[in-house]
Amino acid sequence: SRRHSVNRPPTPDVRDDDDDRPKKPSLLEIVNIKLIESGEKERLMELVRERLVECGWKDEMGALCRAVVKKNGRENVTVDDLVRAITPKGRASIPDSVKAELLQRIQTFLVSVAH
Amino acid sequence: MRFHVCCGFDLQLSSDIFRDILDSIIVDVASESHRIARLGLDRNLDLEEEELRMSAEARARASDPSHSGEANGKYIVDIFGQSHPAIANEIFDCMNCGRSIMAGRFAPHLEKCMGKGRKARLKATRSTTAAQNRYTRGSPLSSQTPYSNSTSMNRSSNGSSAIVGDDYSNGNLEEP
Numbered sequence: 359s360r361r362h363s364v365n366r367p368p369t370p371d372v373r374d375d376d377d378d379r380p381k382k383p384s385l386l387e388i389v390n391i392k393l394i395e396s397g398e399k400e401r402l403m404e405l406v407r408e409r410l411v412e413c414g415w416k417d418e419m420g421a422l423c424r425a426v427v428k429k430n431g432r433e434n435v436t437v438d439d440l441v442r443a444i445t446p447k448g449r450a451s452i453p454d455s456v457k458a459e460l461l462q463r464i465q466t467f468l469v470s471v472a473h
Numbered sequence: 474m475r476f477h478v479c480c481g482f483d484l485q486l487s488s489d490i491f492r493d494i495l496d497s498i499i500v501d502v503a504s505e506s507h508r509i510a511r512l513g514l515d516r517n518l519d520l521e522e523e524e525l526r527m528s529a530e531a532r533a534r535a536s537d538p539s540h541s542g543e544a545n546g547k548y549i550v551d552i553f554g555q556s557h558p559a560i561a562n563e564i565f566d567c568m569n570c571g572r573s574i575m576a577g578r579f580a581p582h583l584e585k586c587m588g589k590g591r592k593a594r595l596k597a598t599r600s601t602t603a604a605q606n607r608y609t610r611g612s613p614l615s616s617q618t619p620y621s622n623s624t625s626m627n628r629s630s631n632g633s634s635a636i637v638g639d640d641y642s643n644g645n646l647e648e649p
Contacts, residue, residue, distance in 0.1 A: 385483075385486060386486060386489055386490070389486060389490065390490070390493070393490070399494070402494055403494055403497065403498060406494060406495070406498060407498060407501075410498065416502060419499070419502045419503075419506075420502070420506055423502070423503060423506030423507070423510070424506070424510070424515060427506070427510040427515075432510050432511065432513070433511070435507065435510060435511075436507070437500075437503055437504050437507045440503035440504075440506055440507055441499060441500055441503040443503075444499060444502065444503060445496070445499055448495070448499045448502075449492075449495060449496075449499075452495065457491070460491055460494065461487055461488070461491055464487040464490050464491060465487050468483065468486065468487060
């Protein structure tokens with residue numbers, strides 16, 4: 359019926375220039391590039407991986423994964439299934455000490471690249 | 474770079490980076506578990522258990538009479554489905570004495586064939602202790618190194634195993 363147009367979401371504003379000009383990289387993107395180029399990202403990931411093994415977090419995630427595999431069947435399970443299954447718990451069960459350590463390192467890095 | 478460094482850092486930014494790193498690690502863990510699941514590696518709960526299972530399976534395959542045409546059905550089948558007799562039965566001529574020898578019996582033959590020949594040719598000028606040490610029945614104290622005396626190793630089947638092996642001669646294997 360004619361009412362459907364009422365529910366149509368608002369057309370987003372289109373700026374004429376926008377399609378021609380390349381988007382400016384966000385701050386996050388810039389920092390990310392610096393993180394990777396300096397090798398700090400890899401160091402941070404190694405550090406976190408180590409901590410998460412030590413505190414049993416990785417084993418917990420492994421057990422969750424095995425449960426999903428059992429439920430869905432070994433041949434049917436996809437990486438996406440597993441990622442979706444463990445992400446909420448994974449994010450929530452990071453020990454505070456690990457989170458604090460990582461944030462500290464990141465902030466130190468941000469200071470160092472700001473200069 | 475336009476974020477505020479002086480008053481305690483851009484918390485949103487560091488939080489985003491933290492989240493990004495954590496998500497990457499989560500994907501890694503999921504990917505590893507996925508691989509293990511698809512390859513069936515999670516069935517290796519216990520190495521011993523796995524080895525027991527594999528040897529049981531191998532025994533079942535070996536004792537399956539349909540695998541080889543041999544009457545006693547005890548021959549092992551290799552990965553090409555061929556079965557071989559326990560003692561190699563190809564016959565050829567010994568290059569030392571010229572006799573016809575069965576391949577599987579060649580090594581013991583060669584010991585006697587070359588050993589006796591040597592003994593017979595030993596001249597009196599050779600030192601007798603050297604001869605005694607080389608052909609004596611195996612006493613662990615008389616041999617210097619594990620490799621000095623292959624003939625005495627074979628003859629001394631009375632269990633003097635000190636000559637055999639290096640690190641494992643006392644029977645202690647390192648546990649992984």
